[in-house]
């Protein structure tokens with residue numbers, strides 16, 4: 001009954017980091033950016049091990065690549081190792097070597113395209 005929904009945590013994190021700034025920043029990126037950036041969220045173990053910072057576009061957490069402890073390797077699409085986010089368990093981690101900014105705004109834009117799980121107030125229509 002009292003179980004906290006993950007979405008509540010996300011909202012709190014976002015509000016603490018200023019949801020307005022992230023939304024403003026998200027507007028700068030195009031759809032082709034978020035489609036292209038998705039390529040860097042799998043089979044990226046080698047690159048991520050060299051990166052310092054990465055972010056998750058499911059829970060929007062930004063963290064050190066050293067925190068990644070689990071990798072997917074079973075499926076053909078994950079042959080080279082795909083990081084599992086240590087905070088939410090989803091394989092939606094993107095590192096600096098992607099060339100895309102690891103910021104709340106960019107992660108929010110990615111989330112809005114690939115998952116669209118956050119409440120509507122987080123999106124700019």
Ligand SMILES: [Zn+2]
Nearest residue numbers: 056059085088
């Ligand atoms: Zn995550």
